[in-house]
Every structure is written in structure tokens, then in C-alpha cells.
Amino acid sequence: MTSTPPPPTSADVARLAGVSRATVSFVLNDTAGGRVGEQTRQRVRAAADQLGYVPHAAARSLRAGRTGLVLLVGSSAPIGPLFSGFYRELQQALQRHGYTSVLYGPSRGGGEEPARGWAELRPAAVLCLESILTPAGVGILHRAGTRAVLTLGTRPVPGAHALVMDQHEVGAAAGAHLLARGRRRIGVVVPGDRDLDQFSGPRTAGVRSAVASSGLDARVELLPLGYTEESGVQAAARCRELGLDAVFAYNDEYAMLLMRSLQDAGVDIPRQVAVVGADDLLLGALLRPRLSTVHMSLPKGEELASLVEQLVADPSSVPVTGNLLTVRLVERESS
Amino acid sequence: MTSTPPPPTSADVARLAGVSRATVSFVLNDTAGGRVGEQTRQRVRAAADQLGYVPHAAARSLRAGRTGLVLLVGSSAPIGPLFSGFYRELQQALQRHGYTSVLYGPSRGGGEEPARGWAELRPAAVLCLESILTPAGVGILHRAGTRAVLTLGTRPVPGAHALVMDQHEVGAAAGAHLLARGRRRIGVVVPGDRDLDQFSGPRTAGVRSAVASSGLDARVELLPLGYTEESGVQAAARCRELGLDAVFAYNDEYAMLLMRSLQDAGVDIPRQVAVVGADDLLLGALLRPRLSTVHMSLPKGEELASLVEQLVADPSSVPVTGNLLTVRLVERESS
Missing domain, CATH: 3.40.50.2300 (Response regulator)
Known part of the structure; x- marks a missing residue:
């Protein structure tokens, strides 16, 4: 490690601009109010630029007692x-x-x-x-x-x-829609990525509550799906074993993966299996059949x-x- | 605004633990080395937890002259x-x-x-x-x-x-590949999002330099494409007007959009128009035909x-x- 010259201080700026340190602080921290004239302001800023001085946020926050x-x-x-x-x-x-x-x-x-x-x-x-x-x-x-x-x-x-x-609402919207379309054996994709559990757990619960509140004789099955083509093939096979007539696929990307695998296996979407994603990606609208989805918006x-x-x-x-x-x-x- | 009690200080911790402020600082800033015994450490930590004291990174960085x-x-x-x-x-x-x-x-x-x-x-x-x-x-x-x-x-x-x-290399790889596949009228997608210019500019230049260094009689045409289905339809029409036989589509998402529009317009991919994306998204591999792409990796x-x-x-x-x-x-x- 070699030494570098010490950084310029507000005292250096004050000396060069011919003003007090307090004035430098007022100007550079924008706390001057009407107390400092425009000419002086400009002189302080020019001196700071020339020396390469910037206020220290930590020092300012220590003085102010808190940071922005x-x-x-x-x-x-x-x-x-x-x-x-x-x-x-x-x-x-x-x-x-x-x-x-x-x-x-x-x-x-x-x-x-x-x-x-x-x-x-x-x-x-x-x-x-x-x-x-x-x-x-x-x-x-x-x-x-x-x-x-x-x-x-x-x-x-x-x-x-x-x-x-409320991720719960995402699943509830998908579940209610699939029930309204006459589907009664609904698979719910559980993504392989454990970091997504915090979202997928409530979404799955939302599908279940849509079924429960409908009073209909429908069942919900979990469908594990890793984000790979191989896992897609397995999930498509599992869909058929379980006799599912619909899947809520966690989001559009998983839905696109599952749809491809189902189509490659000769499954007719939506006649045999309906698929719904979430996120409303443009890419989903480009699929054939076009992907139904849960659109979410934030403030x-x-x-x-x-x-x-x-x-x-x-x-x-x-x-x-x-x-x-x-x-x-x-x-x-x-x- | 109402007042809240002042936050606890290291002096409060020192008093409760019955040690000096320096010892508190050693322990909580992990700078103790072997100087503080395990029992004392535990006493300091327990006192800090009880009072809810955490060191102030700004104060520490002012003392140390720099932050981490x-x-x-x-x-x-x-x-x-x-x-x-x-x-x-x-x-x-x-x-x-x-x-x-x-x-x-x-x-x-x-x-x-x-x-x-x-x-x-x-x-x-x-x-x-x-x-x-x-x-x-x-x-x-x-x-x-x-x-x-x-x-x-x-x-x-x-x-x-x-x-x-070097985004240039992304375009150069796509350009060289398309030339090797016998394509001579190469479109390059320019995304509608101006924030992407910093990436798309060098990628386009890379396609051009692949053409220039090949010595082949090939031309490069710019193909503006916003990320909407309507813009996709226009770009597909423009492809045909320009008589393009290949497109490097900036990335896989734009490639998926363009492929859909070309296919809807009855264009055979890759026979009439070859398409290459970039990013190597799984979704590209799910398309039919499967999307060629430029794979990128970072350290x-x-x-x-x-x-x-x-x-x-x-x-x-x-x-x-x-x-x-x-x-x-x-x-x-x-x-």
C-alpha cells in the first residue's frame, strides 16, 4: 500500500474561496436558505470543484443525527x-x-x-x-x-x-377462473427453485381456497417442476398420470415450459389440459395457443x-x- | 413529529457490561484480535443486545478514514x-x-x-x-x-x-455464423428502448465488422423493433420489403417476438429467413424451430x-x- 495525498477538506475550500467553513458547509449541504449570496455560492462551488472537495455524507449524518x-x-x-x-x-x-x-x-x-x-x-x-x-x-x-x-x-x-x-390472490384468481371453465382436477406447479417458495406457497394456498370456497367437487394436486426441459417432460407425464384437466403453472415462464412439454407429448391445450400462468409477459401472448395469465400491478x-x-x-x-x-x-x- | 428516546450509546453498553468503551468497540467492531477474552466478549454482546445497541458505520468509517x-x-x-x-x-x-x-x-x-x-x-x-x-x-x-x-x-x-x-463480440459471433450459413442480406434488430442503445450499438457494429472482415458481398440493414406485437408485425413486413435472408435480433426476447410475427406472416424459418438471438434463455430452446442464440458468460x-x-x-x-x-x-x- 502506498500513501495517497490526503483528501481536501472544507477548510481548504474555505481558504481558497476566502469564506468561513460554516459558509462552505451551508452552500455545499444546501442548507444556506437565504443566508448566502449567489456570488459567494458560486465562489464556494468553484473552489470545491477546483480542489475536488465533496461533503462527507457520514459526517453530515453524524451532525444531523440521521441520514437521508x-x-x-x-x-x-x-x-x-x-x-x-x-x-x-x-x-x-x-x-x-x-x-x-x-x-x-x-x-x-x-x-x-x-x-x-x-x-x-x-x-x-x-x-x-x-x-x-x-x-x-x-x-x-x-x-x-x-x-x-x-x-x-x-x-x-x-x-x-x-x-x-398478497400472493394468495394470484392463485385464487387462477383457481376461480379454472373452476369457472369447468375444470375439476387442477395441478399447481411448485417451482424447483426453493427461493421461490415464499411466493409459490401462498399462490398454491390461493388455488386451494378458491376450490374450498366454491363448494365444488374439485381437487388440487402439486406438480413439481424444475426450470429445465427434462423436468418439463417429467411434469407433463405426471399431468397425465394424475388425470389433470388444468394447471396453474406458478408464472408465465414455467407455463411456457410446461406447455411445450405437454404439446410435445401430444396433449391438446386447452381441450385436454388448460394452462394459466402469471406475470402477463409479452412472450406468453406470442404462444399458440396464447397463454392465459394473471396480470399483477404494483403502485x-x-x-x-x-x-x-x-x-x-x-x-x-x-x-x-x-x-x-x-x-x-x-x-x-x-x- | 414526536420525540423518540435517544438511541443507546457504546457508553451505555460499557456501563452495563462493566468494561471500558474501548473494549466495547473492540468486541462489536470485531477488531479485538486476541485482546479480549471470550467471557468478556459474551458479556459485551449480551449487554448490547439487551440495550439494542449497534455500532454506527458512519462513525466507524470516520475514525478509520474510509468505509468498507x-x-x-x-x-x-x-x-x-x-x-x-x-x-x-x-x-x-x-x-x-x-x-x-x-x-x-x-x-x-x-x-x-x-x-x-x-x-x-x-x-x-x-x-x-x-x-x-x-x-x-x-x-x-x-x-x-x-x-x-x-x-x-x-x-x-x-x-x-x-x-x-465487449458487446461487439456478441454481434460479431452472430454475424460470422449467419455468413457461414450462406446468408448475405442480414437484418439487425435495433430495440425501441433507448436505454438499450449502449448494448445494441456495439452489437450492430460487431455484425458489420464480421461482414467487412469476411470480404463477402453481403449487406447489413437496420430493423427497428419495439417490444410490442404491433411493432413485430411491422418489422416482419419490413424484413420482406428489404429481402432479408437473416436477422440478428438483439436478444432472445426480441427474437421470439420477431419469429412469431414472421411465422404468422407465413415466412419459413430458417429456410427463408434465419433468426439468431442472444442470452441463451431456456424459452428460446422451447420454440419451434428452436432458436439459435449467442450464449454469454460472466466471471x-x-x-x-x-x-x-x-x-x-x-x-x-x-x-x-x-x-x-x-x-x-x-x-x-x-x-
């Missing part, structure tokens, strides 16, 4: 275009609201370990999956000064605000950024619970 | 499974190396604005797209103490380490995390340039 940081905690599950678009939009909206938002990778360790790691960054707000946050973790974050803890998931976590994405990033701002402003507010996900069945030719 | 933070700067372009998997793996590997890595959303503003925003967080390392970093931005980061600045892209940025993903996250660690340890090292992307043509039935 919003942690979005990622998941180890592969996320589709719906969620990656949602996160991208949310990050842009938070930036417009003056927050620095960062996507924090999936954490190691269980219990309160992840929350401890987030708390070290003293975020103003944390948005994470419900499945990785404990009530004690909420307490750790609050005590470390985090003003709003929000979870994404199917259930609220005590003490935190809950943005509920605009701007809406959620405003909510975060409001919750940060009033950390004592009673935990709010809001439903994020709205679902709608798109009926095409495959069901 | 690695900023991965995101892009506004939608990213496919290859890159989202790569980022996920890289974040996990960096965590194993003791770094906190966060994905920083796309920045507003041009020139040096984005680099200034990153510098405020005093990251130890920054990995960003080449297209949003200027040489002056590299200087700002270095002066703010960032020890390793790495870019992802097609060209190095002066002063920064360059991880080159393991662990490899890259080790490189980051090495560059952070020696910030004076000469900028390194490494090629990340390896490509391989997967010939199936569509070409």
Missing part, C-alpha cells in the same frame, strides 16, 4: 420484470424526494443479524421482505434511529409498517416514495398496512 | 437474468470478503454530478457503467478516498480500472470480489483492463 438513506433490502430470489421495474422506479422517485436509496444485497445469518447490519448504516427508512425481519429486528432499527421500517410480504411484522403483496414508485417521506416525518405513527398488489385474470386461448 | 462500502451503481436499462444473477452473486461474494455492498440507483444529472453523489458516501470501491463516468469523476472519487474505481462497459475510462464487456462473483479486494489494498496500482464477457454461438434450428 433509504435501504431497500434485496432478496436472494430471482426477481422478474415486475419487481425490477418497481424497484428502479422507486429508487428514482426516492431520489426526487431527496433521499439516497440503495439496494442492499441479501444478508447472511438469521434472527436479528440482518437488521443489525442495516442499523449500522443508520438509515432513515428500511424496506425489506417480511420473511427476513423479526419483531426484535424492528426494535433494533428503531433504537438505532430508523424512522420508518416497512416490510414487503404477505403478513405484517409487529411494529413495522406493512406493504402487503407507482412516486406513490410509495411519498408514503416513505410521510412515515419518516412522523415516526410515531401507528403501523400502517396497505395492499400493494392488484391482480386481474387475462383470459386468452390456453384456458 | 462498495457501491455498485445500477443502470436505468432493464437488465436480464445474466446481469441480475451476476450482481447478486457479486454482492454475496463481497459480503464474504467483509464488505458492505449496495446497489446505488441510476443517478440524475450528467458530467461529474453522479460521481459527486457517490463520493459523499466515501466508498472504498465503486463499480459503475463506463457510460456514466467521466475522467474528472474518477478524480473526484480518488480525492474523496475511494481506493478502487472500476467501470463496466466497452471502453476503459482514463484513471479507472476497466472491466470490459464468478468470487473472482471479481477478490479483484476488488486486491485493488482496494493497492490503490496506486496501474489501471487494469480485463475482459469479462465470453461469448459462444449456440446453433439450433432457426439458423
